[in-house]
Amino acid sequence: MPKTRIVLSFPPSLTEVPLTYHLVKEFDLAINILKAKITPGEEGKLVIELSNGSEANIQAGIQYIISQGVHVEPIGKEIVWNEAECIHCGACTAVCRSKALTIAAPDWQLSFDKEQCIVCESCVKACPMQIIQATF
Amino acid sequence: MKSYAEINEKIKQGKAVVVTAEEIIDLVQEKGYQKAAAEIDVVTTATFGPMCSSGAFLNFGHSDPPIRMSKVSLNNVPAYAGVAAVDAYIGATELSETQGFQYGGAHVIEDLISGKQVELKALSYGTDCYPRKEIHTYITLQDLNQAYLFNPRNVYQNYAAAVNSSSKTIYTYMGTLLPNFGNVTYSTSGELSPLLNDPYYRTIGIGTRIFLGGTVGYVAWEGTQHNPLQKRAENGVPLSSAGTLALIGNLKEMKRDFLRAALFDRYGVTMYVGVGIPIPILDEEMLRFTAISNREIQTTIVDYSVPERSKPNYGLVSYEQLRSGRVTVQGKSVPTAPLSSLYQARRIAAILKEWITLGQFTLTEPVQALPLENKLNSLEIHAKEASQHA
Ligand code: SF4
Ligand code: SF4
Numbered sequence: 001m002p003k004t005r006i007v008l009s010f011p012p013s014l015t016e017v018p019l020t021y022h023l024v025k026e027f028d029l030a031i032n033i034l035k036a037k038i039t040p041g042e043e044g045k046l047v048i049e050l051s052n053g054s055e056a057n058i059q060a061g062i063q064y065i066i067s068q069g070v071h072v073e074p075i076g077k078e079i080v081w082n083e084a085e086c087i088h089c090g091a092c093t094a095v096c097r098s099k100a101l102t103i104a105a106p107d108w109q110l111s112f113d114k115e116q117c118i119v120c121e122s123c124v125k126a127c128p129m130q131i132i133q134a135t136f
Numbered sequence: 137m138k139s140y141a142e143i144n145e146k147i148k149q150g151k152a153v154v155v156t157a158e159e160i161i162d163l164v165q166e167k168g169y170q171k172a173a174a175e176i177d178v179v180t181t182a183t184f185g186p187m188c189s190s191g192a193f194l195n196f197g198h199s200d201p202p203i204r205m206s207k208v209s210l211n212n213v214p215a216y217a218g219v220a221a222v223d224a225y226i227g228a229t230e231l232s233e234t235q236g237f238q239y240g241g242a243h244v245i246e247d248l249i250s251g252k253q254v255e256l257k258a259l260s261y262g263t264d265c266y267p268r269k270e271i272h273t274y275i276t277l278q279d280l281n282q283a284y285l286f287n288p289r290n291v292y293q294n295y296a297a298a299v300n301s302s303s304k305t306i307y308t309y310m311g312t313l314l315p316n317f318g319n320v321t322y323s324t325s326g327e328l329s330p331l332l333n334d335p336y337y338r339t340i341g342i343g344t345r346i347f348l349g350g351t352v353g354y355v356a357w358e359g360t361q362h363n364p365l366q367k368r369a370e371n372g373v374p375l376s377s378a379g380t381l382a383l384i385g386n387l388k389e390m391k392r393d394f395l396r397a398a399l400f401d402r403y404g405v406t407m408y409v410g411v412g413i414p415i416p417i418l419d420e421e422m423l424r425f426t427a428i429s430n431r432e433i434q435t436t437i438v439d440y441s442v443p444e445r446s447k448p449n450y451g452l453v454s455y456e457q458l459r460s461g462r463v464t465v466q467g468k469s470v471p472t473a474p475l476s477s478l479y480q481a482r483r484i485a486a487i488l489k490e491w492i493t494l495g496q497f498t499l500t501e502p503v504q505a506l507p508l509e510n511k512l513n514s515l516e517i518h519a520k521e522a523s524q525h526a
Contacts, residue, residue: 087477090474128186129398
């Protein structure tokens with residue numbers, strides 16, 4: 001099943017258009033909102049994941065958003081964890097609100113679930129070993 | 137009752153029964169205190185956490201013509217040279233003069249044990265016996281005469297958990313603390329932690345042979361800020377930061393796996409130090425101490441958003457709760473995160489267990505016990521007292 005993560009930036013005039021409604025209704029897509037910063041009357045930012053449709057539907061959905069005057073960018077960055085250098089302290093898990101980075105019983109080794117990552121980059125600086133990077 | 141000599145005899149014969157401080161918990165459940173105390177000879181404890189109060193003494197050897205070094209830097213990190221001609225102390229938290237937070241004394245130490253060349257620069261005022269005024273060269277760990285880790289304060293006996301009640305993220309040596317009680321960080325290995333398994337320092341004292349940074353080391357002295365009078369629970373375990381140890385060991389034999397430079401965002405450089413300490417099961421009392429579990433060890437939750445010496449606290453929490461991933465602070469369920477590595481601590485406890493089981497590592501009776509009564513002083517700011525005026 002194809003999945004695409006995109007960053008939407010939309011001008012103040014569009015913050016109240018029900019974009020996601022149309023994506024679901026007309027393009028049959030599932031939308032997972034990863035990150036949102038929308039204040040009415042200001043520029044809005046939304047990081048979403050589109051899935052549950054064919055590649056064609058996803059592309060058509062993206063074209064629709066663009067046609068509405070929204071600026072669309074693929075999620076630029078990706079988090080890379082250098083596992084070999086990891087000491088499994090868990091300091092990075094303190095700042096990962098999306099639970100992509102977790103450490104728990106029984107083995108207390110760090111685990112990184114890319115699917116959950118919203119590339120907020122909080123962990124990059126929180127890792128005392130500096131072994132987490134955000135790369136393009 | 138077993139003596140150190142009896143336990144060491146068994147170790148030498150390869151007959152000693154050694155378990156880790158985690159394994160002992162289930163064993164006691166199974167066998168009961170009395171039987172377990174008779175059967176088990178040694179319990180290994182360990183920790184691998186950030187320990188700022190660390191550093192190394194280095195002796196560079198003499199150049200020709202010789203120099204009495206008065207200002208020394210290693211990879212542009214200043215080292216303290218106010219000792220003899222070619223001795224210096226590189227502190228873990230000292231920052232680079234060119235790279236700031238990105239590189240510090242801990243990185244120099246890590247580079248040395250990784251076998252890397254380190255740039256040595258030194259200045260001197262020149263004397264009749266040491267005419268050279270400047271030196272610039274490259275050294276490796278093996279070039280040095282002596283290189284030993286000497287950490288003034290390690291292995292804190294318990295440590296407060298940290299939280300942030302303010303509305304802003306704060307950056308501390310307890311990691312990044314999210315606003316409005318967004319997270320709780322903690323930094324001990326709990327039931328596996330050395331001084332939590334010997335709360336009154338019956339067997340851990342001056343001269344105790346230990347695992348330090350991947351090799352054999354020793355307890356040199358009580359650590360700075362050693363605070364045995366901290367409030368204790370009924371089982372003897374302190375309820376917040378208490379005893380500490382000063383440790384010493386040969387840097388030349390240490391491994392990067394167990395000594396790692398670290399950077400706490402907007403706080404500074406520190407070093408993760410791996411320490412393992414064996415506890416002889418001399419009698420049932422020692423067994424009871426080592427059989428303690430996370431449920432029976434508590435610590436205090438302290439608010440790091442108040443930049444004062446006495447920070448507000450939000451009561452006690454057990455390590456079992458901290459390890460569960462969430463604790464309740466001020467009525468709010470807050471996610472927890474460790475800072476010290478339990479994974480690494482377990483590796484160390486297992487290695488030490490193996491060394492002892494194989495007969496390669498025997499136990500030492502402390503030459504002198506650590507103080508049990510030691511008041512912790514603070515630094516007061518005041519004018520010079522009248523009696524001190526000339
Ligand atoms: S960037 Fe790091 S902190 Fe943010 S969601 Fe991804 S893993 Fe978690
Ligand atoms: S903070 Fe860094 S070293 Fe520690 S567990 Fe996370 S990735 Fe590993």
